[in-house]
Amino acid sequence: MAVGTIRxxxxxxxxxxxxxxxxxxxxxxxxxxxxxxxxxxxxxASDQLAEMARVxxxxxxxxxxxxxxxxxxxxxxxxxxxxxxIDRELGIDGDWPVAxxxxxxxxxxxxxxxxxxxxxxxxxxxxxxxxxxxxxxVRGLMIHHLDDFETVVADDPPSIxxxxxPAGAAQDVADRMIAAGVASLLNFAPKxxxxxxxxxxxxxxxxxxxxxxxxxxxxxxxxGTTEExxxxxxxxxxxxxxPG
Amino acid sequence: MAVGTIRxxxxxxxxxxxxxxxxxxxxxxxxxxxxxxxxxxxxxASDQLAEMARVxxxxxxxxxxxxxxxxxxxxxxxxxxxxxxIDRELGIDGDWPVAxxxxxxxxxxxxxxxxxxxxxxxxxxxxxxxxxxxxxxVRGLMIHHLDDFETVVADDPPSIxxxxxPAGAAQDVADRMIAAGVASLLNFAPKxxxxxxxxxxxxxxxxxxxxxxxxxxxxxxxxGTTEExxxxxxxxxxxxxxPG
DNA sequence: GTTTGTGAAGTTATTCACAGCG
DNA sequence: CGCTGTGAATAACTTCACAAAC
Numbered sequence: 220m221a222v223g224t225i226r227x228x229x230x231x232x233x234x235x236x237x238x239x240x241x242x243x244x245x246x247x248x249x250x251x252x253x254x255x256x257x258x259x260x261x262x263x264a265s266d267q268l269a270e271m272a273r274v275x276x277x278x279x280x281x282x283x284x285x286x287x288x289x290x291x292x293x294x295x296x297x298x299x300x301x302x303x304x305i306d307r308e309l310g311i312d313g314d315w316p317v318a319x320x321x322x323x324x325x326x327x328x329x330x331x332x333x334x335x336x337x338x339x340x341x342x343x344x345x346x347x348x349x350x351x352x353x354x355x356x357v358r359g360l361m362i363h364h365l366d367d368f369e370t371v372v373a374d375d376p377p378s379i380x381x382x383x384x385p386a387g388a389a390q391d392v393a394d395r396m397i398a399a400g401v402a403s404l405l406n407f408a409p410k411x412x413x414x415x416x417x418x419x420x421x422x423x424x425x426x427x428x429x430x431x432x433x434x435x436x437x438x439x440x441x442x443g444t445t446e447e448x449x450x451x452x453x454x455x456x457x458x459x460x461x462p463g
Numbered sequence: 464m465a466v467g468t469i470r471x472x473x474x475x476x477x478x479x480x481x482x483x484x485x486x487x488x489x490x491x492x493x494x495x496x497x498x499x500x501x502x503x504x505x506x507x508a509s510d511q512l513a514e515m516a517r518v519x520x521x522x523x524x525x526x527x528x529x530x531x532x533x534x535x536x537x538x539x540x541x542x543x544x545x546x547x548x549i550d551r552e553l554g555i556d557g558d559w560p561v562a563x564x565x566x567x568x569x570x571x572x573x574x575x576x577x578x579x580x581x582x583x584x585x586x587x588x589x590x591x592x593x594x595x596x597x598x599x600x601v602r603g604l605m606i607h608h609l610d611d612f613e614t615v616v617a618d619d620p621p622s623i624x625x626x627x628x629p630a631g632a633a634q635d636v637a638d639r640m641i642a643a644g645v646a647s648l649l650n651f652a653p654k655x656x657x658x659x660x661x662x663x664x665x666x667x668x669x670x671x672x673x674x675x676x677x678x679x680x681x682x683x684x685x686x687g688t689t690e691e692x693x694x695x696x697x698x699x700x701x702x703x704x705x706p707g
Numbered sequence: 708g709t710t711t712g713t714g715a716a717g718t719t720a721t722t723c724a725c726a727g728c729g
Numbered sequence: 730c731g732c733t734g735t736g737a738a739t740a741a742c743t744t745c746a747c748a749a750a751c
Contacts, residue, residue, distance in 0.1 A: 238720070239719085239720095240719080240720055241720090242678055245678075246668070246670075246671040246674045247671070250653070250668065250671070251655050254654070254655055264732065264733090265733070271655055271657075275721075275722070277721075277723070277724090277735095278721065280732090280733060281720090281721080281722090281734085281735080284733085284734055284735070288734065290732075290733050290734075291728090291729070292728045292729050292731075292732050293729045293730080293731050293732055293733080294729080294732070294733095295731095295732065308678070309674045309677060309678045309681075310674075310677040310680065310681030310682070311674070311677065313677060313680075313681060315677050315680075323572065324568045324569070324575065325569070325576075327568045328569035328572055332569075332653075332669055332670070333653055333670065334653070334668065334669045334670020334673055335669065335670070335673065337670075338670070339677065340673055340677075379673065379676055379677075379680075402680060403676050403679075403680060409494070409576075409577060409578070410498070411494060411498055411515055413515075419676060419679055419680065420517075421672055421675070422491075423667070423669065424490070424494065425576055425667070426490075426577065426578020426579070426581075426582070426584070427491070427494070427578075428649055428665055428667055429559070429578055429623065429649070430489075430555070430582075431486065431490060432623055432649065432663060432665060433553060433555065433557060433559050433583065433623075434486055434489075434553045434554050435647070435663055436554065436557075436559075436623075437553075437554030437557060438554070482741070482742070483741085484741080484742060484743090485742090508710060508711090509710075519743075519744070521712095521713095521743075521744055522742090522743065522744080524710090524711065525742090525743080525744090527711095527712090532711075534710075534711050534712075535711075535751065536709075536710050536712085536749075536751045537708080537709045537710055537711080537751040538709075538710070538711095538751075539709090539710065539711080540711090
């Protein structure tokens with residue numbers, strides 16, 4: 220590209236500002252590309268990607284064009300290269316230490332999951348209050364008592380705090396994480412949290428997913444409704460910061 | 464509930480068609496209202512709801528107006544009543560049997576979670592292939608061997624199938640679920656699935672959440688970017704069906 | 708006075724449709 | 730030819746702003 224497009228000063232910095240809707244789809248393309256690369260597919264056209272992501276092909280092309288123009292007309296996109304560009308854009312080259320509080324089934328599943336232990340993410344510390352868990356190891360990391368939270372995270376400050384506790388403990392854990400300087404929270408507890416507007420807060424609520432499903436199942440046969448719902452995106456979560 | 468409210472006979476069907484963006488926020492309001500009701504709050508104004516949901520107040524009012532007009536000018540919304548209306552709209556009065564395949568940490572956490580065992584949802588059967596798990600009970604339900612899937616679900620056909628297996632097993636499980644008539648899948652395995660367009664497919668990918676977070680953390684200090692990202696919605700997942 | 712509900716205005720996202728490159 | 734990249738057209742969503750209702 221190097222679209223001569225303005226922004227000149229000292230040569231062509233990209234005019235980028237990636238739309239939110241696109242940002243949300245990038246991880247989806249990323250995952251698809253990862254599978255393609257692993258499966259040995261070297262190039263992919265926008266309409267194939269679109270089919271796999273279950274979106275429209277021009278949307279794919281538009282989305283990717285915000286990153287630059289990496290496609291080859293006539294053949295498509297180089298999977299490896301495109302993946303590396305998406306990774307870069309998503310900040311995957313960074314180091315993102317993650318602290319997990321709550322090591323019940325869910326916390327354990329998270330701490331063990333690929334997503335938390337690859338591509339820049341790294342579980343750095345684990346906490347619980349349950350005496351029978353404290354001292355145990357998960358993936359080679361010891362579970363600390365929550366009482367030691369401040370001390371432990373001082374050594375290796377997490378960027379992301381994961382709350383996988385029961386609802387009753389969640390707000391307290393959030394407060395302590397924020398006080399310790401954690402910039403973003405991922406909350407799995409079924410509890411609405413109150414945090415400062417500067418904190419990036421995302422909820423993952425498994426029941427919310429179910430309810431969106433039940434909504435579509437309930438309505439799929441209503442007259443005139445049938446073909447028109449294309450339940451986009453996915454769902455879940457409250458959101459950080461309003462601009463105003 | 465048992466609101467005498469209309470739905471009169473056969474006059475005046477509302478002109479309703481709830482925008483997708485609204486549908487995605489309804490479960491968020493729902494959860495907030497549930498906490499308010501439990502905490503004994505009887506009424507709530509749109510700007511309070513908005514603050515808790517971290518969205519704009521007119522968005523809240525507009526969203527709620529698609530359900531009908533249940534607010535009282537001057538004081539706000541009756542929490543209980545509003546909650547019941549959202550529940551109704553989300554199809555919560557239905558019966559949604561859920562089959563879970565894969566009872567590792569994640570599957571267990573799901574089967575035990577409130578979201579899967581309340582408000583219309585009901586875990587109806589559990590499956591795994593691991594001999595040491597088959598025959599165990601989780602919340603009073605026996606874990607069946609996946610080999611018996613077709614037989615077991617014939618008795619109590621699930622509306623929703625949850626895939627919490629390793630990636631390698633996910634497509635096979637999906638195929639069997641679809642063949643057995645399951646209308647919607649919730650996939651937690653890190654695998655892109657191929658399913659017919661009529662199947663409602665949602666992905667929950669914990670690493671996608673992390674990556675959206677890392678995107679915002681990476682970009683929050685770029686010049687001109689700081690205040691403007693209001694990372695809406697939430698994100699995750701591929702999507703079912705395109706209309707075209 | 709307070710807060711809803713909603714047209715109208717403004718913004719953002721999607722889709723079309725085609726020129727341009729390989 | 731095939732497929733990308735992108736302006737222009739369309740559609741969806743958000744926000745404003747205020748009249749009406751309590």
